[in-house]
Amino acid sequence: MAQQHLDPTDPAADVATGESLAAYLRAQATEFLRALRLHRETGGTHQAGGAEEPVDAARLLRRSARRISGNLHTFRPLLDPDWSEEMRPELAWLSGTLGLEHAYEARLERLLLALHRLSGATVLPAQAVDAALAAAPLPGGGPAGATAAQERSNLTVGAAKAGALLERQLTLARTRAHSTALQALGSSRFHAVADKVAVLASEVPLTLTAPTTDLRPPAAAAEERLTAAIGALPLVTAGHPYNAEALVHGLSPDLSPHPQDGPWHQVRLLLRLHRYAQEVLHAGDLPVDLRLLSAGQALDRHRDASEAAAAAAQAARTPRIAPATAYALGVLHADQRHEVEAARFAFQQAWQKQTVSAP
Incomplete structure (x- = not known):
């Protein structure tokens, strides 16, 4: 790191x-x-x-x-x-x-x-x-x-x-x-x-x-906000490929957004702000950071899967749909919540990797 x-x-x-x-x-x-x-x-x-x-x-x-x-x-x-x-x-x-x-x-x-x-x-x-x-x-x-x-x-x-x-x-x-x-x-x-x-x-x-x-202090503050937000995530739980507790909440019929998703979406936003600040410091010629790239891709997958799960749940609430249709949508919703957990696991794996500095 x-x-x-x-x-x-x-x-x-x-x-x-x-x-x-x-x-x-x-x-x-x-x-x-x-x-x-x-x-x-x-x-x-x-x-x-x-x-x-x-x-x-x-x-x-x-x-x-x-x-x-x-x-x-x-x-x-x-x-x-x-x-x-x-x-x-x-x-x-x-x-x-x-x-x-x-x-x-x-x-x-x-x-x-x-x-x-x-x-x-x-x-x-x-x-x-x-x-x-x-x-x-x-x-x-x-x-x-x-x-x-x-x-x-x-x-x-x-x-x-x-x-x-x-x-x-x-x-x-x-x-x-x-x-x-x-x-x-x-x-x-x-x-x-x-x-x-x-x-x-x-x-x-x-x-x-x-x-x-000097632009480095505000850029460092952006990085610190990102680090603090990541520190508040349940990375120990996300370190397991299967997060049963999150899936129980994710499969709930509650209409409100999944309570665990918000902090992860916030980290995605802060990671983007950190990357943009680094572009300024490097005059737009930002070296490729594979760790940040992998972490960002995992968070994009997380966002996509959580929104897809919400869309499946919303479709399942359509009035007068056939039981087989509702069943398939329920299976689809569960599948996308599994994808959410897989993305969290991928982020945890990417973020915990040490960045190897060039000599």
């Missing part, structure tokens, strides 16, 4: 100051404006240089908005307070609004793949009903084998109907999120944000002392 830090007493150290912060913010503002121009020219999707994979302009907007907002928070003592406090929530609003469509799309894909895996189906949910009925056991089979086959058949049929229900609900949510994003990008609120970012691309409102202020 040891990490290298610049020695503030070393006169030869290349100390990052408020000037470095200003250069970073200008660069991110320029990236924001470039993504905005790309979105307006292509409607949000662009084939970059003949590449096969499209570049998502909305994703690029979110990327720069998150970095600007995050470092306005971390380095707020160096910035004009009124401007910073007005800018941060607007960027957070924009990033959150633009991210919803992709989140619903990814959630649906995750849940459908899980249903296919759990039911043993290799076909699309809509096709699985006929396949399951065709595979149902004939009368007169052995009782044990017939029971097992019938349970598998019921799960397959229920999974098909559950998949269709999730597809309807999440596709509708995605469509609404898409419309909301389009409305947001055409709103006066967004144009006000874009105007402020355009000014930021050339002029950063630093305080009078900021240009010569």
Whole structure:
């Protein structure tokens, strides 16, 4: 867990100051404006240089908005307070609004793949009903084998109907999120944000002392907040691949969010702020830290699985659904809560590894 830090007493150290912060913010503002121009020219999707994979302009907007907002928070003592406090929530609003469509799309894909895996189906949910009925056991089979086959058949049929229900609900949510994003990008609120970012691309409102202020103390404070939040997590429990206590709570029919998820989501946010602060210190050329990378990926999996579990639970509360559908959704919910625990275990394994410093 040891990490290298610049020695503030070393006169030869290349100390990052408020000037470095200003250069970073200008660069991110320029990236924001470039993504905005790309979105307006292509409607949000662009084939970059003949590449096969499209570049998502909305994703690029979110990327720069998150970095600007995050470092306005971390380095707020160096910035004009009124401007910073007005800018941060607007960027957070924009990033959150633009991210919803992709989140619903990814959630649906995750849940459908899980249903296919759990039911043993290799076909699309809509096709699985006929396949399951065709595979149902004939009368007169052995009782044990017939029971097992019938349970598998019921799960397959229920999974098909559950998949269709999730597809309807999440596709509708995605469509609404898409419309909301389009409305947001055409709103006066967004144009006000874009105007402020355009000014930021050339002029950063630093305080009078900021240009010569060392950035390492606020960056270290961000790292300390992350370390403290991780220290409050039940890492000993997360060190076990199977956390029965968490699963008992996770499988509860309670409508409120899982009580253990919140602190993990907070750690994910703090890890992101720490990484953004390090980008500023390294002038955007941040060396790859495999430990932080693995930890961040585990926390992303944790967030995705917990939100997918919530979506399955919400679908199971749909009125008048068939028992087989409710059963499949319950199995799916339990599966995603297991994925939550697996992600916590992966984070614990990644975070406990010692960082090997280069000689």
